[in-house]
Amino acid sequence: MKGSQPVAPILDRYESIVSELKEYRRAGGSAIVDCQPGGCGRNGVVLQRLAQQSGVYVIAATGFHLPRYDAPGAWIYHASASEAQEFFVSEIRSGLQECAQCETPVKAGLIKIASQARIQDTPQALLEAAAAACIETAVA
Numbered sequence: 001m002k003g004s005q006p007v008a009p010i011l012d013r014y015e016s017i018v019s020e021l022k023e024y025r026r027a028g029g030s031a032i033v034d035c036q037p038g039g040c041g042r043n044g045v046v047l048q049r050l051a052q053q054s055g056v057y058v059i060a061a062t063g064f065h066l067p068r069y070d071a072p073g074a075w076i077y078h079a080s081a082s083e084a085q086e087f088f089v090s091e092i093r094s095g096l097q098e099c100a101q102c103e104t105p106v107k108a109g110l111i112k113i114a115s116q117a118r119i120q121d122t123p124q125a126l127l128e129a130a131a132a133a134c135i136e137t138a139v140a
Contacts (some may be wrong), residue, residue, distance in 0.1 A: 011046045021054035031057040037112050038062065039076065040069035044096035044106040062091035062133075063112035064126050077123055084129030085136070092137045110140060 011017065024032065036042040044060055051058040064076050064084075076084060088111055091097065095105030113130045116122045134140055 010041045011043050011050075014046065014050075017050060018053050021050060021056045021058075025055050029056060031059060033059045033061070033110065035061050035110075035112050036069075037065055038091070038097050039071060039074055040065045042096070042098070044099040045102065048099070048102065048104070048106045059109040060096060060106060061110050061112040062088045062096070062108035063110075063114075063130055064123075065112065065114045066116065076126065079125060079129070081125040081128040081132065084126050085132045088129060088133035089136055092133070092139050108139070 021032070034042065034047055042060065047058045047060050050056075064070075067074070067077055070076070076087070079087070087097075088108075091108040092111075093107070095102070095107050099106040111130045111133055113127060114122075
């Protein structure tokens with residue numbers, strides 16, 4: 001999945017990433033966080049394959065990033081606190097949206113939030129949703 005800007009991080013060098021994860025594993029690493037939430041670079045199907053091939057636990061994120069990394073008009077920035085909370089909790093408990101058809105669910109293990117340069121420019125509803133989802137699921 002690609003965000004709206006060419007700077008939106010995407011998993012587009014699979015073999016290189018697998019190689020680096022295997023090297024990380026050989027050096028003693030066992031887990032790594034992919035901090036891209038849905039809609040702006042995250043691909044849970046690829047994350048699952050990377051984990052399986054490398055032996056490294058890849059922890060996926062739900063939540064929100066800066067709008068510049070997302071598609072224009074992305075729903076999340078206009079969601080109510082309860083809508084966003086429900087989405088975050090669903091990705092933690094049931095699995096990532098893009099992995100709905102996966103044989104084995106890929107679930108988020110953390111909630112990412114991204115603040116604008118001025119906190120008052122960050123959607124308050126999303127901050128409330130992340131806090132409520134954290135309380136509800138005990139996932140930070």
